[in-house]
Amino acid sequence: MEISSIESPAFLKELDVEQLENLASEIRSFLIGQLSKTGGHLGSNLGVCELTIALHKIYNSPEDQLIWDIGHQTYVHKILTGRSSMFPFLRKKSGMSGFIHRGESVHDIWEAGHSSTSLSAALGHAIVRDNTGRSGHVIAIIGDGALTGGMAMEALNHLGDSGRKVTVVLNDNGMSISPNIGALKNFFADDDLHFRKTFFEKIGIHYLGPVNGHCISELIDCFQEAKLTDSPVFIHVRTEKGKGWLPAENDLLSKGHGVAPYDPYTGEPTTTDITLKDYSQTVADALLDIAETNFFTVITPAMIVGSRLVEFGDRYPDRLIDTGIAEQHAVTLAAGMANAGGKVFLPIYSTFLQRGYDQVVHDVCRQNLNVAFGIDRAGFSGADGDSHHGVFDIAFLRSLPNMILMMPSCEVECNMMTRFALEYSEGPIALRYPRGKVDDWLGVEPIKKLEIGKWQVLKNGTDAAIITFGPILRKAMNTAESLAECGLSIMVINARFIKPLDEALLESLFKQQIPILTLEESVLAGGFGSSVLEYAADHGYSGSIIRRLGLDDIFYGIGSDEELRTAAGLTENVIAEQCTRLVLEREHA
Known part of the structure; x- marks a missing residue:
């Protein structure tokens, strides 16, 4: 069918499984072609074509509320809700958001640029539904990487205890931006279905799965069973990130997440400026240089690729700790290591540091622990929009006792400040640096040692x-x-x-x-x-x-x-x- 003719998900009710499978293939082709021109989050959306189609086939959005965790997996949802014509303007000024945006469509129930929020939001919707006598289903769609966020586990604990009718759909593809880490990854990968089912039943949640996330008939059966269940349901769906596009399937690390405009056949970028050195790479290169003569540990909350730490991890695998999407834990882990005498550098996007603010205040600054923060993506974050702009960290950090806050204007200063942050030993210190190309020189003369507070x-x-x-x-x-x-x-x-x-x-x-x-x-x-x-x-x-x-x-x-x-x-x-x-x-x- 013509993707451009889709106005609402209602047409899916009339299609049989074979027609739905054909639609999934057409949507994949559409996404590969459109995003080759604009860039965007390709891999996550290629992986949820069948899943999204089956959701809209069985449920009646917006009466049934689909609450997505991390909005960048919702391009298929946007197509099925009548927004295919907006894809040429994806992530552009006055265009379509790359995430869920409530102002775009009545089908966009919950905005999420950060992960691990959908379960709490869904339970909140269910409580109001039940208290007001409304009807309708509430479905939270969350990725396996997002379950490492403590907030998701807190909500899962509450959901099981509440007994509310909420369906949780786990999109398990083994990937965040990088491969997922931690015990939960092993828990869901394990073939011991009986143990997994027992665990969920013990906390009051009915477990279904694992389901082949690319088999529409299996998905439909599971969703129909979930609709008939009066207790919370957890549906474990296994998908393949980047499915249907060979370049992503062969190289998930560089082509499986956010991509710049590319050749749709080879996957190679077609823009000329993406090879220019950026501030994140400058900091990462400085860390590599400093690590040759100084011992320190780098902690990242699932941002090995984004913070350009792949080479550091390859060279010093025992000195790079990936906590997964767990910013609060990452900050307090760094504080614990610092308290024990270790030296830690924690690069974290400004927008994600917001999630660990209490830990910065209570565990780092209050105890005056020597944690060096690299505040990545400080300033505007372009096409990612309002959920990702790093524009609040100065306001929420400069008020904290013991905190030192600095920002480089060029490559020379960035190198100096990275070294200074790692040499500083009197308490917390934060180096904020922006997204984008690094300025090579701005009249900043290299000096042996920066003087705190000296302009x-x-x-x-x-x-x-x-x-x-x-x-x-x-x-x-x-x-x-x-x-x-x-x-x-x-x-x-x-x-x-x-x-x-x-x-x-x-x-x-x-x-x-x-x-x-x-x-x-x-x-x-x-x-x-x-x-x-x-x-x-x-x-x-x-x-x-x-x-x-x-x-x-x-x-x-x-x-x-x-x-x-x-x-x-x-x-x-x-x-x-x-x-x-x-x-x-x-x-x-």
Whole structure:
């Protein structure tokens, strides 16, 4: 049938199994062709074609509520709910989200960019359904990797005790981004069906499976049985990530998850910039270099590939620990190792560090333990959208006692800071670095040792000062140079340490009454600019002219990083306008 003619899942009710199998093949071909142009999460969706079709065949969405764990496995769901025409605009500004988004369709019940949330959400929906006398089924679809998240296990424990009618569908493909690790992986892979069934029955959940996730008739039978069961049901479905596309089947590690535009036949990328070195790779290369002479352990919560740690793991397999999708555990594990005298580097995406915040506060900072955090994907995260932008970590980390927070502006500084983080021994320290290509040089001279809280004046000036850090420093430099042609003398300061502040330099600026513009790719509320304002107020400089540029109190959506910076006003034109206003304000003060 024509994929473009699908408007709702209702048509599936009239199709027999053979027609449904043909539809699965057509959807796979559609996805391979469409994503070769846009990129996106291919492997996970190729693996759930039959599963998604069978779900929509048996259940009546949205009356029956399908709650997906990690929205990037929902491309088939989007097709079946009438959104095939939006795929050319997948993960683009004003286009279709790569995850579930409630504003897109009535069939999108729950938004999930982070894993392990679906079981808790589904139980919440079931409780309200039962308390209000509504009808309908609640189905949570979760991956085996997501079950390593403690939140999922907490919900499973509660679900079994509650006795609520919720169906949990486990999409077991043995993979997150990397192969899954841990005892649960072995538990579900084991052929001892009796033991697995007994375990679930003991906690009050009816177990069905394992089911061949690519056999529509088996899936239909299981879902029909689940509908007739009044207690919680756990359906164990085994699928193959990347199924039907040979490049992914042969190389799941590099082609089985998120992919850039590619040749649909070979799987080779067709974009030219993906081979450029990024900040994650720069940090990983620095770790390799430092590891030759220093012993430390790297901990990652299922992000070996994303944090570019494959080579480190190959070279030092005993010094890389993958905890699986378990950020809270990863942080406290690092704290425990540090408390025992070990040196740990924990690279973790900014958006995922949010999940381990209590552990950062309670277990690391409160005990002043020497854990080095690598806060990856700090700043905008482009097409991944609002669930993945790393724009809150400055606000939630700078308030913590004992925490040191820094950010590099280029490759030279990134190398220096990675080494500094591993050499530092006085407590917690965090190195935040962005997604994307690393700047090769920004006037940052290599020095033997960084001095905590010491900033760098990259360009002198007397009319106003821009204080910023990270790659956006280049925009500040460009702006200052263009304004110089208009006769304005703008100082540019590289605030490589976000916490603590360079109090001596700030004092100098305040005493000279130089207006200040702070610039940050993070939320303004509680951010770096706020810390400068706080310092001025606390030290008798409340009359100083200080303006802030950063992110407003909203969630920014999908777009390229530059489109998002434009939306936030982080452009050279806006920076120039703000600097000009500062100068005029000073003249009229």
